[in-house]
Amino acid sequence: MIGDIPMPAGFRYREILLKGKPKHDKTDAFRIRHPSMDVGKRAKIFAPFDALKGFNEAVASKDVLYENKRELNEEDQAELNRRLDILHGLTYNSRMARENHVKVTVTYYIPCNDKENEAYGYRGQYQQLTGICRNVDAEVSQTIRIDDQRIRFVDIRNIESDTDIFEREWDEYCC
Numbered sequence: 001m002i003g004d005i006p007m008p009a010g011f012r013y014r015e016i017l018l019k020g021k022p023k024h025d026k027t028d029a030f031r032i033r034h035p036s037m038d039v040g041k042r043a044k045i046f047a048p049f050d051a052l053k054g055f056n057e058a059v060a061s062k063d064v065l066y067e068n069k070r071e072l073n074e075e076d077q078a079e080l081n082r083r084l085d086i087l088h089g090l091t092y093n094s095r096m097a098r099e100n101h102v103k104v105t106v107t108y109y110i111p112c113n114d115k116e117n118e119a120y121g122y123r124g125q126y127q128q129l130t131g132i133c134r135n136v137d138a139e140v141s142q143t144i145r146i147d148d149q150r151i152r153f154v155d156i157r158n159i160e161s162d163t164d165i166f167e168r169e170w171d172e173y174c175c
Contacts, residue, residue, distance in 0.1 A: 061114060061117070062117065064117075064125070065125075066112050066117070066119035066123035066124055066125055067123060067124070067125065067126070068122070068123055069109050069111075069123075069124060070157065072157070080156060080158070080159065082166075083159045083166050084136055084138065084144065084153065084156075084159070085138075086165060086166060087102060087104070087133050087136045087144065087159070088136035088138055090102050090133070090165070091133050091134060091135055091136055094134075094135075097132075097133065097134050097135065101132060102132065102133045102161065102163075102165060103130070103131070103132055103133075103161065103162060103163070104130070104131070104132075104133050104146065104159055104160065104161045105128055105129070105130040105159070105160045105161070105162075106128065106129050106130075106144065106146055106151055106156060106158070106159050107126055107127070107128050107156070107157040107158040107159075107160075108126070108127060108128075108129065108151045108155045108156050108157060109124050109125070109126055109155045109156075109157060110124050110125055110126075110127055110155070111123070111124040112124050112125070126157060129146050129149060129151070130146075131146040131147035131149075132146070132147055133145070133146055134146070134147065138153075142154075144156070144159075
């Protein structure tokens with residue numbers, strides 16, 4: 001028997017197989033010339049070989065699901081503008097931004113930048129970024145800066161905060 005398979009009658013290596021695995025003690029000449037391999041090195045020999053470097057990552061990148069950008073209705077756009085105004089009032093300059101230390105979570109749209117993907121140019125993904133709001137530039141660049149990342153107003157879907165800053169009335173911030 002070879003494992004679970006019966007040994008064929010004319011099997012060429014029958015005698016070698018029937019001898020079994022060789023036994024060597026620590027003082028054997030063979031063992032001295034060929035010491036046992038370290039388990040870590042042995043595992044490395046049998047590790048999978050990646051013949052096409054980056055191929056698995058390229059295939060995995062095609063599995064990303066992209067979607068069309070969703071437009072906000074007038075009511076949601078008005079609420080988003082109200083929240084941006086509140087954040088602008090709280091982060092008017094760098095001193096106020098440091099004092100108020102407003103932590104927000106922004107949901108925003110990122111277009112697909114993989115030129116090889118069929119979604120390139122017209123589809124993307126929504127991602128969330130949580131951090132401290134450093135600046136809201138409504139006049140020049142129309143961006144919000146969360147920690148060190150700038151996000152354009154047109155790409156923002158939603159802004160949330162774990163505190164109740166958006167629940168208070170606007171009059172508290174502007175006076």
